[in-house]
Amino acid sequence: MVHMYQAFAFTSSVWTDFGEESTPIMAAAAAIASSSKGSLREDLTCAICCDLFREPVMLACMHHFCKPCISRYWRGTQGPVTCPQCRKEFSSKQFQTNYLVTAMVEKVRATTSDTYIKNLEKQLRETLESHRLKKEDFINSIRRDKDKIETIKKIGADLQTRVKGEFRALHQILQDEETCMLEQLKREQEEELEKVQHHLDAVELAVKGLEDNIRTLRQASATTENTVLSELPPLRPCVLVDTAPEFDINAFSNKYLAPLQYITWRKMFKSLKPGPSPLTFDTDTAHPSIHVSRDKTVAVECDAVVPYMDHSKRFLQCVNILAAQGFQSGRHYWEVEVGSKPKWDLGIASEAVDRHARIKLSPESGYWTLRLRNGNEYSAGTQPWTRLQPASSPQSLGVFLDCEERRVSFYNADDMSLLYSFTNGPRGKVFPFFSPCISGSSQRPQPIRLLHYPAVALSG
Numbered sequence: 341m342v343h344m345y346q347a348f349a350f351t352s353s354v355w356t357d358f359g360e361e362s363t364p365i366m367a368a369a370a371a372i373a374s375s376s377k378g379s380l381r382e383d384l385t386c387a388i389c390c391d392l393f394r395e396p397v398m399l400a401c402m403h404h405f406c407k408p409c410i411s412r413y414w415r416g417t418q419g420p421v422t423c424p425q426c427r428k429e430f431s432s433k434q435f436q437t438n439y440l441v442t443a444m445v446e447k448v449r450a451t452t453s454d455t456y457i458k459n460l461e462k463q464l465r466e467t468l469e470s471h472r473l474k475k476e477d478f479i480n481s482i483r484r485d486k487d488k489i490e491t492i493k494k495i496g497a498d499l500q501t502r503v504k505g506e507f508r509a510l511h512q513i514l515q516d517e518e519t520c521m522l523e524q525l526k527r528e529q530e531e532e533l534e535k536v537q538h539h540l541d542a543v544e545l546a547v548k549g550l551e552d553n554i555r556t557l558r559q560a561s562a563t564t565e566n567t568v569l570s571e572l573p574p575l576r577p578c579v580l581v582d583t584a585p586e587f588d589i590n591a592f593s594n595k596y597l598a599p600l601q602y603i604t605w606r607k608m609f610k611s612l613k614p615g616p617s618p619l620t621f622d623t624d625t626a627h628p629s630i631h632v633s634r635d636k637t638v639a640v641e642c643d644a645v646v647p648y649m650d651h652s653k654r655f656l657q658c659v660n661i662l663a664a665q666g667f668q669s670g671r672h673y674w675e676v677e678v679g680s681k682p683k684w685d686l687g688i689a690s691e692a693v694d695r696h697a698r699i700k701l702s703p704e705s706g707y708w709t710l711r712l713r714n715g716n717e718y719s720a721g722t723q724p725w726t727r728l729q730p731a732s733s734p735q736s737l738g739v740f741l742d743c744e745e746r747r748v749s750f751y752n753a754d755d756m757s758l759l760y761s762f763t764n765g766p767r768g769k770v771f772p773f774f775s776p777c778i779s780g781s782s783q784r785p786q787p788i789r790l791l792h793y794p795a796v797a798l799s800g
Contacts, residue, residue, distance in 0.1 A: 381452075384445050387425050388413055393445045397435040401428045404441055509613070517604050525596060532592065535585045546579035553578075614671040614740075619772055619790045622664040625695070627655045630776060636664070640787035641776045657698045662689060663772035663790075669743050674772060675753045677736045677789040682715035682779065684788060688741060688748060689773035690766055708748040708762045709773065710737070720750075720760040730759055736791060739772065741765070753791075 386393050388409035395407035403425045405413075414421045420429045450456060553575045560573040620636035628645040632638070639661055648654065655661065663674075678684050685701060687709030693699070701707040701721040709721035716733065719725040734752035737759075741748055746765030751758055776788050 619663040625662040668769040675791040683777040685775035
């Protein structure tokens with residue numbers, strides 16, 4: 341009963357502070373609390389002073405009274421005494437202190453004090469407010485999760501449409517290539533058949549002429565038994581037949597027995613959007629410590645300074661070089677072979693970057709790059725640097741630039757796994773950027789090589 345009282349002994353003003361929705365429940369709880377409180381106080385109230393027990397004692401009849409009250413009630417009484425409640429007589433003034441009731445009274449007295457009630461009301465308000473705030477947090481979390489679900493579904497649907505479109509284009513390329521190759525095969529087959537059929541018709545016509553002549557000669561031979569043959573009978577002129585056309589089975593079959601899948605795959609590069617861009621290095625931008633090959637596809641650091649002409653495009657402080665090809669619209673992809681170089685930087689650079697000063701490679705400075713240091717420390721060119729943990733060390737890297745979506749992505753070209761993607765890409769014209777770096781080791785410097793895929797004309 342004490343615990344029940346503790347749970348519900350609150351004033352009605354506390355309950356009504358938290359909204360109309362909870363008022364009926366709280367009112368019912370207040371009624372239960374009031375009932376419990378009254379019943380408990382009644383059980384722990386002295387029948388003499390009508391107040392909570394003070395030093396409660398129990399008579400032999402099991403009724404309880406305050407020790408001062410029962411002592412005062414029996415004062416002056418000679419002989420037997422009686423219980424004030426049930427009037428039972430006792431031969432002597434005897435009672436027993438009830439420590440359990442004493443504890444209960446102290447508990448009730450403590451829990452009915454103004455300070456206790458106020459503290460409990462405060463705890464109630466704080467707990468209820470805490471639960472309300474938690475509920476709000478959970479509701480907001482549910483709303484955010486539902487928004488995320490809708491976003492994921494929308495993005496997923498958009499990506500599915502895009503993926504289907506990309507593969508539809510590939511399917512169309514393959515379909516067109518298959519149709520073209522089958523038509524070419526049919527055309528060549530018909531040409532060969534026509535040549536053989538033409539010779540066949542000529543031979544058959546010659547055979548028919550010879551058969552007619554043979555018949556005429558036989559008839560003439562049969563008539564010579566009775567008459568003297570004065571001249572040969574008229575014969576049809578023999579048809580001239582060209583030499584039978586040669587049919588080279590190997591020559592006819594080889595192109596269709598070739599590795600068609602590989603040939604078609606190579607042909608597809610020309611139709612890919614974007615296809616691999618055939619980049620070349622711009623020697624006018626090369627730092628004097630960079631040597632560029634004759635075909636402008638290989639760049640390597642060198643100990644001696646390469647003779648160079650002054651040019652406003654040239655990097656003078658950092659060992660950098662740009663590609664000759666720049667982009668400011670569309671989508672573009674290129675691949676760079678780095679091999680086992682322990683140190684390099686590559687990516688794209690804005691046309692307006694300062695070429696004569698040392699600048700940190702970051703989007704704020706006009707660079708979107710990836711870097712390698714110490715042979716295994718890969719980082720994306722943010723400030724601060726973003727460390728990357730590729731599954732394997734790429735020997736070749738692919739760079740994908742989408743000018744419309746302002747996205748720059750880097751791939752391990754060996755397995756096309758994504759290494760990093762900048763979503764705050766450049767505006768305006770940019771150039772592929774490379775830095776073979778100064779290795780500073782005794783080993784022979786290793787080059788950076790631009791990978792090219794030879795263009796192959798599609799069939800037809």
